[in-house]
Amino acid sequence: MPGPSTYFDPSRIGELDPGERDLVARRARVLGSAYRLFYREPVQLVRGLGTRVWDAAGTEYLDAYNNVPSVGHSHPRVAEAIAKQAATLITHTRYLSAGVVRYSEQLLATLHPDIDNIMYTCTGSEANDLALRIAKLVTGGTGVIVTSNAYHGVTTEVAAISPSLGGVESIAGWVRLVDPADLGRQVPAALAEFSAAGIRPAALIADTIFASDGVLPDVADLGTAVAAVRAAGGLFIADEVQPGFGRLGQGMWGFDRYGIVPDMVTVGKPMGNGQPIAAVMTRHDLVDEFNRHSRYFNTFGGSSVSIAAAQATFDVLRDEELIESARLMGQYLKTALTNMGKFVEVRGAGLFIGAQLESEARAVDVVNALRDRHVLVSASGPANDTLKIRPPLPFSTADATLLLTELDAVLR
Amino acid sequence: MPGPSTYFDPSRIGELDPGERDLVARRARVLGSAYRLFYREPVQLVRGLGTRVWDAAGTEYLDAYNNVPSVGHSHPRVAEAIAKQAATLITHTRYLSAGVVRYSEQLLATLHPDIDNIMYTCTGSEANDLALRIAKLVTGGTGVIVTSNAYHGVTTEVAAISPSLGGVESIAGWVRLVDPADLGRQVPAALAEFSAAGIRPAALIADTIFASDGVLPDVADLGTAVAAVRAAGGLFIADEVQPGFGRLGQGMWGFDRYGIVPDMVTVGKPMGNGQPIAAVMTRHDLVDEFNRHSRYFNTFGGSSVSIAAAQATFDVLRDEELIESARLMGQYLKTALTNMGKFVEVRGAGLFIGAQLESEARAVDVVNALRDRHVLVSASGPANDTLKIRPPLPFSTADATLLLTELDAVLR
Incomplete structure (x- = not known):
């Protein structure tokens, strides 16, 4: 920041x-x-x-x-999709709609087949907040590992894992910070600290371009760190809000460059080329388990105009x-x-x-x-x-x- | 629900x-x-x-x-405002823009002059989450009082104050539930419980039509309850996400019917007639104090298209x-x-x-x-x-x- x-x-x-x-x-x-x-x-x-x-x-x-x-600013295909849908219908996902199903299928097809469910929100903050809610409920853990100058959003929950927002003193007691240059040693050390403190790990979450950590395209030992977190019962959340949708020039997602399959993927900013749309993508077994404990409905999440904008953005990304x-x-x-x-x-x-x-x-x-x-x-x-x-x-x-x-x- | x-x-x-x-x-x-x-x-x-x-x-x-x-669905003035702005520019509030200033002035003019600042989010959940963040930081308290079947949203923080979402067992330890039919007794009792537990109160938050509590238009002793919370150092947050923007047929806001001036007002759902826009409105002294502790920026909050939709919705509400x-x-x-x-x-x-x-x-x-x-x-x-x-x-x-x-x- x-x-x-x-x-x-x-x-x-x-x-x-x-x-x-x-x-x-x-x-x-x-x-x-x-x-x-x-x-x-x-x-x-x-x-x-x-x-x-x-x-x-x-x-x-x-x-x-x-x-x-x-x-691109004011892309005519995106602007036209928004205009047409706004003049036709804006409504939510509790009515059946072909558009949201079609877009979801296309977006999920860009990921490993295990990641087969998508849940819509309006902002990357909401997506990361929901990903943490799911991770905590399904793992039964509370511990979260983030990088030392991470930024994951502004809700109460994700502000508490974002040292770049409010400084180290704003970070919650259930969070451990790791240097992205030394993940191979510091992630196992953080897990050991959790264990000593009686905290069960829920997740490692990382922006896969490490933007607020200074833009780090080739972080060593990310795969090792993910394996260590999984071995300790936690999940890996790839925060693709900034690197996602092809910005890194190699596949759709930042984690593609590391050959890792995350447990959850969060997306936002470029998804609708400016229209407020974001999402969590994850495995259906995690969603099913979350659903046994809680409920989720986001009135504007995946609404008609947001999906129209996201579909047009997706099409332009491919066609151009x-x-x-x-x-x-x-x-x-x-x-x-x-x-x-x-x-x-x-x-x-x-x-x-x-x-x-x-x-x-x-x-x-x-x-x-x-x-x-x-x-x-x-x-x-x-x-x-x-x-x-x-x-x-x-x-x-x-x-x-x-x-x-x-x-x-x-x-x- | x-x-x-x-x-x-x-x-x-x-x-x-x-x-x-x-x-x-x-x-x-x-x-x-x-x-x-x-x-x-x-x-x-x-x-x-x-x-x-x-x-x-x-x-x-x-x-x-x-x-x-x-x-109204697909209102032509709102649809046209969205279409025109989407074809012109969609950007955020860190560039100077006349539209967001003009709309903010008009919306704040519908409230008591003490409520002079607005902070934009994309959803009512984000607005309530931010209102609680501000309330907790400025009061130094953590205790929150809500009604017994309240619904205030789906982020981790506001899900923890929403018994109608995940049941009483999903409610955080820093929350007390009160029966909307008995606020005059139960709010002071909740404050006494906080005091006994060493919890400083941050806020009473209430949907002023008490929708999930069964639609209660004339709750007794709301004013008394607000005064008791303030005397204990807490704030009153009016959740206008459902009753706001004239739905109750008497002024713009649900709390107008009670003659109360809230410390914070949160708005959402009808604000942009379907476009994802929401906000917290409060006193500048609370924002200034929050700003000394933390920061807030919401990429899509108050973005060009959302403001265009909100302005058109506001104009139609008045003109029709x-x-x-x-x-x-x-x-x-x-x-x-x-x-x-x-x-x-x-x-x-x-x-x-x-x-x-x-x-x-x-x-x-x-x-x-x-x-x-x-x-x-x-x-x-x-x-x-x-x-x-x-x-x-x-x-x-x-x-x-x-x-x-x-x-x-x-x-x-």
């Missing part, structure tokens, strides 16, 4: 032009202090198409940051060959960034790239300087020193040239 | 016609055992307009149940005078249902009506018989013996006549 300095500082409101100043002041009054604005100088977006967005003054920006509009595109363009960008010779390290897979600079101050300056040159990126990592480059997937060579040109100018 | 028998029994799948049987079987395979279908014979909805919906065979149904499409319509039509329906002389009791406010029958079995039979006559309602209450009549707000006199005629035929 970016540190405060990639955000607008409310005390500098006097420096904004009058129209913007008024809107920022009104926004602060109603949305309150928990809401922040990106960049030293906020951007007021009013329109988007593909990899480009425009502000209120008509200035065009290259979006090299937003992973939610994954098949965006996974292969992410692989090629990601490789090109990573090589070009490395060859610039200005980064401590360039890491990533597909179109999820972390380019580490020497300090947070430097990263924040670069993020803001790029914004002033109309290129949108952000910073991430435990030290907030890593540029997070994570554009919509239809990122073209012209887009890459523009990004590299502006970045080169800024880094000089 | 309705008991199992208002739902389709999967073991009776052989009785369905072949096309439906195939879809139900495929649905069960992918959605799994936690998903249920309304009615002994499921309904496959494909289209809706106003208070009417149509199934795959073209049969028209009167919708006297769904409170989410509150200004639907609150006054709910008041008039609710009064008419309640009187007519009472005069039928077939109910143990008819309760409600506006277009949220509970018509209690002598048993669950009777209520379930009536719900299914109405479905067979193409009128959609459900059952509710602690004993699941109460018909829940909760139609879209543009319910006309012709709709009322149809409902009453079919109900009369079924009850004979």
Whole structure:
């Protein structure tokens, strides 16, 4: 998660032009202090198409940051699917509907056949929350292992396993943190700690691109760690909210790169290209066991418009060959960034790239300087020193040239 | 929450016609055992307009149940607002946007001026979860008081305060249940229990129409209970997810009928007429204090399309005078249902009506018989013996006549 300095500082409101100043002041009054604005100088977006967005003054920006509009801003097929369904019917899953069944079949077909059930929510937070509920009920355990700067969402339950959100002091007593660079030793050690404390393990949960840990595409010993958790009676939850749906350029899912079959997979952000839809996918035996203890119904989860958006997004991802595109363009960008010779390290897979600079101050300056040159990126990592480059997937060579040109100018 | 028998029994799948049987079987395979279908014979909805919906065979149904499409199914103004925004831009609140500021100002203007901040989520569950997070952080307490058959959502945190979801055994140790018929005595008793157990109270939370408690429009001593909770250092959270946005026919909010100013208000279901949008509204001093302890960002919360849908819904509610319509039509329906002389009791406010029958079995039979006559309602209450009549707000006199005629035929 970016540190405060990639955000607008409310005390500098006097420096904004009058129209913007008024809107920022009104926004602060109603949305309150928990809401922040990106960049030293906020951007007021009013329109988007593909990899480009425009502000209120008509200035065009290259979006090299937003992973939610994954098949491109305002994609006409997705927009049309949403428009058509909103004018026809919006309802929930307790009426029979062919659309949700058809989409679920297609999505589950991208996973190992053992993962045969899907439960819809509206956000990745809700999906991770539900996955933990299921894991705790079916294992009878409470212990959860996460990485040291993990982010899994904002409900009470998942905020308690997200050190990057509220710091280590916000983490629950039933959570153990492990360094993603040392999983092979630290996961067994965490399990031993659980055992000593009389805590039964429920799950290891990991974002398979380890985004908030600094974008780590090739974590060692993930398979060993998963095996150790399973041997101790726990489950492995792959949090695919960020890496999922082809962003990493190799298959649909981040865990595909490790040859692991998770017990549960959670998805969200890019699933409906901006429409609020997310899900848990898991084995039917786990769902059946959960169902013996509890119930679940999410009014908006898998509703007609959300499914229409998800289906169109899924179709575009396939028809426009965006996974292969992410692989090629990601490789090109990573090589070009490395060859610039200005980064401590360039890491990533597909179109999820972390380019580490020497300090947070430097990263924040670069993020803001790029914004002033109309290129949108952000910073991430435990030290907030890593540029997070994570554009919509239809990122073209012209887009890459523009990004590299502006970045080169800024880094000089 | 309705008991199992208002739902389709999967073991009776052989009785369905072949096309439906195939879809139900495929649905069960992918959605799994936690998903249920309304009615002994499921309904496959494909289209809706106003208070009417149509199934795959073209049969028209009167919708006297769904409170989410509150200004009417597929309302053209809402559908157009969604379509236009989806084709223009879908993004989040960290870019400056006039739409979310304008809508927030209008919505907050319907509340007491002390309630001056809004935080967006996607579901009522997330809103109640966030309200509890804020309440616990700002009061330093953990104790929560809810009514004996309360329903507040499905995240781990709010499932733990929802006895109607998983039964009394699913309720957390920091929760006390109170009978809504005896708040004046039981709330102080619960506070005394907290005190004896060394638990500091965080909040009393109540759905102000007490829907899952059987639809109770005039609960005694709510004001006294709120005062007792505040005196003990706790807050009052009004859960307006079901009663809010004018459904009760008297002002925008359920608590308006009690002359109470809550510390927090949570909203959801009808807010975007089906688009997944929900929120917490509260005082800025509580948000500021929360913000000193934690952070909150919800990627899809208050995103461009959700705000466009909410603004259009808000505008239609006002322009079509639907609150006054709910008041008039609710009064008419309640009187007519009472005069039928077939109910143990008819309760409600506006277009949220509970018509209690002598048993669950009777209520379930009536719900299914109405479905067979193409009128959609459900059952509710602690004993699941109460018909829940909760139609879209543009319910006309012709709709009322149809409902009453079919109900009369079924009850004979």
